[in-house]
Each structure stands twice: as C-alpha cells, then as structure tokens.
Amino acid sequence: MNYQRVVIKVGSSTLTAGGRHISPPRVIDLVKAICQLKQSGIQVLLVSSGAIAAGREALGYPELPKFIPAKQMLAAIGQPRLMEMYERFFAIYEEKVAQVLLTRADLTDRRRYLNARSTLEALIHQSVIPIINENDTVATEEIRFGDNDNLSAQVASLIEADLLILLTDQDGVYDQDPRRNPHARLFGRIESAEIPPEMWAAAGGSVSGVGTGGMITKLQAADLARRSGCAVVVASGSVPLNILRIVNNEPIGTYFSPVLNKIEARKRYILTAAKGNGQIYIDAGAELALIRGRSLLPIGITKVSGDFERGDAVEVLCGKASSVAMGITNYAARDLEKLIGHQSTEIETILGYTYGDEVIHRNNLVMIQSIERNCNG
Known part of the structure; x- marks a missing residue:
C-alpha cells in the first residue's frame, strides 16, 4: 500500500528510552526518521506525549501529591521545553514545526473540529510538520487515561490519514506480557472487521511507569482509526528508523487493516x-x-x-x-x-x-x- 499522509504517535516511554528523563539521542533518531519520511514526499503529523516527563525533569523530580493539578502543572512547565527540543532538532534537517494543542471538546464540537482540520491542512500545505498534544492544562482526560493514543486516532480521522503508527515500549501487541513470558506470541496482522476478543483480554496497563496509557488504549485507537479508513501499526519506538520500514510495508509490529476505505467512510x-x-x-x-x-x-x-x-x-x-x-x-x-x-x-x-x-x-x-x-x- 502506498501511503500519502501518516500520523505518528510517540509515547513518553519512547522519548525517555525507558528512563526518567527525555533522551536527546532518541528524539534525534525520531526526528531524523520523520524528516526522511517527509522528504520522500509523504505528509507527516506527529502526536507527542512527554510534556509531563519534561516538566518533572525541569523541576528535578520533586515529590508531588498524586492529584491532577500537580500533573497539569508539570505539563505546563514541560510543554514549551519539549517543543523547544523538537524545534531545535527539526531545524537540523531544515524542517519547520508547529505546536497544536487539542482537547476532546475540540474534536467533538463540529465548528471547532472544522477549525482544527483547517489549521492542520494549512500547516501541511505550507510544508510545516504539526506536533500535536492534548492540552493538559485544561483537559484532565489525557493525564488520567493516556488519551494521546485516542487523540492520535481522532487526528488520523480528522485529516483522513492513510496510516497511523503507534510507537510504544513493546514490539507490538502480544497475547501475553512478553516481559513475564518469553513465549508470548506477537499478533502480526489483523484483517477482521472486529479486533479479536483475545487481544482485548491480553491488553494491559502501562509497564514503564513513565507514560499514562497502556496497550488497551492502543487497541481503542486502532479500532477507531481503522473505521475511518486508516491502517494502523503498533510497534516499538526503540528503533525510530523502523518508521521507514513500516511505511515500506515491511512486517514490523502489529498491523490492523482498515475496515473501510477513506472514500466509503x-x-x-x-x-x-x-x-x-x-x-x-x-x-x-x-x-x-x-x-x-x-x-x-x-x-x-x-x-x-x-x-x-x-x-x-x-x-x-x-x-x-x-x-x-x-x-x-x-x-x-x-x-x-x-x-x-x-x-x-x-x-x-x-x-x-x-x-x-x-x-x-x-x-x-x-x-x-x-x-x-x-x-x-
């Protein structure tokens, strides 16, 4: 399949390379892969977590109460730092980026939905890479439930993407936790209209402790995106250059075929x-x-x-x-x-x-x- 428009979602655990702080080498590898993709003629949008991790790092990892305002405070501190890093690294490859902060309400209200789509389309038309995140300072859903996965699916539907790549801390979706069972089986391709029950049953929570989502939100996102005509791949973010292999249709991670094509949807x-x-x-x-x-x-x-x-x-x-x-x-x-x-x-x-x-x-x-x-x- 030839992809013309791709949405890439990267989680906190990918940006931190499994550690506590944002990993510049990992981010550079991600940026390099995205730039290679864009410079090959493919339109790319990035949905990025990591603001809270960046905020926690900026404050020296303080002990904070586990309540939503503290996390929103960390997001407010970390978001500009995260964007500054992206802007600096993308500039190495002479690519421009733009920050787009969205909430669930922006994509459920029809007029705000259209305004968001028009903004993203205008950025793409100007050859600018949109970097999208949940507006954590006003919306608590993403902090509680890891909705950047579902946000990425909604963005893919919004701009009628051909492919959504969900980068995570596992090689794909397994029938069991591969960290605990070395014989766990990776689901390769899902062609059925419904995601198999055993996949839902096997999906668990966040393992790294850095991100806020788990495999269950990846499945929810895949289910949503493929019904709008978008293929979905869940794959490891440890080797960002795998993005190029995924777009070239190599069997990386777990692939979900679209339920409908975009025109039918x-x-x-x-x-x-x-x-x-x-x-x-x-x-x-x-x-x-x-x-x-x-x-x-x-x-x-x-x-x-x-x-x-x-x-x-x-x-x-x-x-x-x-x-x-x-x-x-x-x-x-x-x-x-x-x-x-x-x-x-x-x-x-x-x-x-x-x-x-x-x-x-x-x-x-x-x-x-x-x-x-x-x-x-």
Whole structure:
C-alpha cells in the first residue's frame, strides 16, 4: 500500500528510552526518521506525549501529591521545553514545526473540529510538520487515561490519514506480557472487521511507569482509526528508523487493516448526517457541474432552506426535483443567503472572510442523481 499522509504517535516511554528523563539521542533518531519520511514526499503529523516527563525533569523530580493539578502543572512547565527540543532538532534537517494543542471538546464540537482540520491542512500545505498534544492544562482526560493514543486516532480521522503508527515500549501487541513470558506470541496482522476478543483480554496497563496509557488504549485507537479508513501499526519506538520500514510495508509490529476505505467512510458519514440539517437549491448549470465531478460554487445556488452551520451535511436539490446530492457545506445557511448567485471571488468582500471558493468541495459530495435531467422536471 502506498501511503500519502501518516500520523505518528510517540509515547513518553519512547522519548525517555525507558528512563526518567527525555533522551536527546532518541528524539534525534525520531526526528531524523520523520524528516526522511517527509522528504520522500509523504505528509507527516506527529502526536507527542512527554510534556509531563519534561516538566518533572525541569523541576528535578520533586515529590508531588498524586492529584491532577500537580500533573497539569508539570505539563505546563514541560510543554514549551519539549517543543523547544523538537524545534531545535527539526531545524537540523531544515524542517519547520508547529505546536497544536487539542482537547476532546475540540474534536467533538463540529465548528471547532472544522477549525482544527483547517489549521492542520494549512500547516501541511505550507510544508510545516504539526506536533500535536492534548492540552493538559485544561483537559484532565489525557493525564488520567493516556488519551494521546485516542487523540492520535481522532487526528488520523480528522485529516483522513492513510496510516497511523503507534510507537510504544513493546514490539507490538502480544497475547501475553512478553516481559513475564518469553513465549508470548506477537499478533502480526489483523484483517477482521472486529479486533479479536483475545487481544482485548491480553491488553494491559502501562509497564514503564513513565507514560499514562497502556496497550488497551492502543487497541481503542486502532479500532477507531481503522473505521475511518486508516491502517494502523503498533510497534516499538526503540528503533525510530523502523518508521521507514513500516511505511515500506515491511512486517514490523502489529498491523490492523482498515475496515473501510477513506472514500466509503466519508460517504457513509455524509449520507447519515445529511438528513434534516437543511437544503441548498441549485440551478441546472450547477447540477451539470456536479454530475461532471466539480464542486458547488455560490453562483449556482438559487435558494437556501434550514438553519445549518458550517461543517453540517446538507441536501442539494435542483428545482422541484428530488435530491441531486448530499454534501458537507463550508458555509452556514445565514452566510449562504448573502452569497446566492455571486461569484466565488466576491465571498470575502461580502462576508469579510472566506473558507474557500467552494460551498461544497467535490471531495465532500456524494451524488444521488448521476444522469443529466431537466432541473424543472
């Protein structure tokens, strides 16, 4: 399989090389592998833990009460130090990075979800590597449950990645703990739609004591990502250059095949979500453009119905006929009312801002009618 967009999640135990402090040689190896991947033409996003470990190191490993504010304090201290290290090491290879802090709420609220996606897409378009972490100072879920694993899966779904690599302190997913049983068996490839029950049963907690997640969160992340059309590999982070071998489809770690391809996943979402949000009515010229695989532009819109927001899935109709298509709109209904019949070049002048020339991009459109017909029929 050829991968074009890859999300790499690295845990604290990988960054510390199993010790107490962030390991510069390990981070340099990781950065080198990511840069080689990017310079081969692959788009890369990094989801990185390690802020709390960096904060604890900065304070000299103090004895702190085991409660959430203390960990949030450590994250606040460690996050800029972690980013400074990444920025310095990536600069060696003449690559630019950007910090993106997200919370679960950012990816469950539709408008914030779209804003996050737009930001990440803009960074990728500018050839900048996004480095993503849970915003620990305001969200406690990641500290308690190791949600950077699940966050990485949500990011992979958000930007429609082809591959999610979860680097951990084991070679993959085993049927037993390989530290305690040398005969433990590594699960190689999982092709079934459901993750086998024995894998869930074998998943345990964090062993290193540095990170906050365990193998169970890796399985949760894999289950989520593969249902959005993303392949997943759980592998050891002790040799970061293995990232290159994984992308070249070598049998490293535990591989989970996608349950759906990305197009099917997007279409299912659009067709499911479009019911009842609103309608956009278009003229015959716009309908013909959609049939020919083009995007919907404001000049082809004749009417807007409903109270939908940017990012909602809506129904597209032509005249009094049945549905032409379903799609995800880039503009809210109140904005489209002002754009009806106007050229795309006028959007920013009319609204004071723009989310692009397209009302619905062709990649976010599912055709219902695929033949030319009379719009007034």
